[in-house]
C-alpha cells in the first residue's frame with residue numbers, strides 16, 4: 001500500500017498534478033472515482049508570499065478531497081521555505097510537494113522546476129531546509145533528468161531521501177523531451193531500487209493494464225496518472241478495480257460522461273463564476289467528448305459559448321442524438 005509519512009492511501013492510484021486542471025472541481029471528481037491521492041496544480045512560492053489572491057485561492061482544499069498533496073515551485077531557498085511554511089500552517093493539505101519537473105522556460109529560467117535536476121546538492125539543500133521548517137510530509141515530483149546526457153534520477157532521489165523527503169514521484173522523461181518520446185520506466189525502476197522512501201511512477205500510464213505493468217515491472221509503490229484521466233475520470237476507477245481484482249469495468253455511456261462533465265462545470269462555476277468557468281470548461285468538454293462520434297462538431301460549438309445553459313442544451317441534445325442512433329442500430333440488428 002502507498003503510505004507517505006503517516007498518511008495511508010486507500011489504494012496505489014494517484015491523480016497527477018496538472019496546472020489548469022487539478023483544482024477542487026476536478027480533484028473532487030477524481031476522488032469520487034476512487035483516487036487514493038490527488039495532487040493539486042503547482043503554485044508559485046513567490047506568488048503565495050506576495051499574497052496574490054489567485055494563487056492563494058489555489059491553496060483551498062475541500063475536506064472531501066483528502067488525502068491531498070499541494071505542490072509549490074520556486075528557485076530560491078528562502079522563498080520556497082517561507083511558502084512551504086505558509087502551506088503548512090494555513091491549509092488542510094496532507095502533503096507538501098515540491099515541483100522539480102516543470103520544463104517550461106518561464107519556470108526553469110528562474111531556477112525552478114526541472115532546473116533543479118542538474119544539481120543533487122541543491123536538491124538536498126532545498127528539501128532539507130523545507131523539511132526542517134514544516135510539520136507536513138514533504139515530497140518531490142521530478143523528471144528523470146535534464147536531457148539524455150544528464151540523467152541524475154538516482155542521485156536526485158537519494159538526495160531527497162537524505163534530506164528527509166517522505167516520497168518521490170518520478171516522471172520517466174527528461175526536461176528536454178517535454179512530452180515527446182516514451183517515458184523510461186527502467187530509470188523509474190532504478191530509482192525504486194535505490195531509495196527506501198516510497199516511489200510513485202509516472203508517465204504514459206494510459207490503461208489499467210499499463211498501470212499493472214508499471215507496478216510489476218518497476219516495483220513502485222504507486223502509479224500516477226495524468227493525461228489519461230483528462231475528461232476520463234473513469235480511467236482512475238477502472239484502474240483501481242483492475243489492480244484490486246483483475247476485472248475491467250465497463251466504459252461509461254455518453255450520457256454518463258456528459259452528466260459528469262456537467263457536474264465538473266457546475267463545480268467550476270461555484271469556484272470561479274460562470275464566465276470564467278464556461279471558458280475554462282471548453283478544453284475539458286473536448287476531453288469528455290473524445291471518442292464520441294460527432295463530438296468534434298459539438299466541441300467547436302462549445303468553444304463559442306459563454307453560458308452554462310448553452311453548454312448544457314448542446315451537450316444533452318447531442319447525447320439524445322447519439323442515444324437515438326444507438327436505438328436505431330440495435331433495432332436494425
Ligand SMILES: Cc1cc2nc3c(=O)[nH]c(=O)nc-3n(C[C@H](O)[C@H](O)[C@H](O)COP(=O)(O)O)c2cc1C
Nearest residue numbers: 016017018019041042141171203204205225226227
Ligand atoms: C496540462 C498539464 C499540466 C501539468 N501541470 C503540472 C504541474 O502543475 N505540476 C507537475 O508536477 N506536473 C505537471 N504536469 C505533468 C504531469 O503531472 C505528469 O507528470 C505528466 O503529464 C506525465 O504523466 P502522464 O503520461 O500520465 O500524463 C502537467 C501535465 C499536463 C498534461
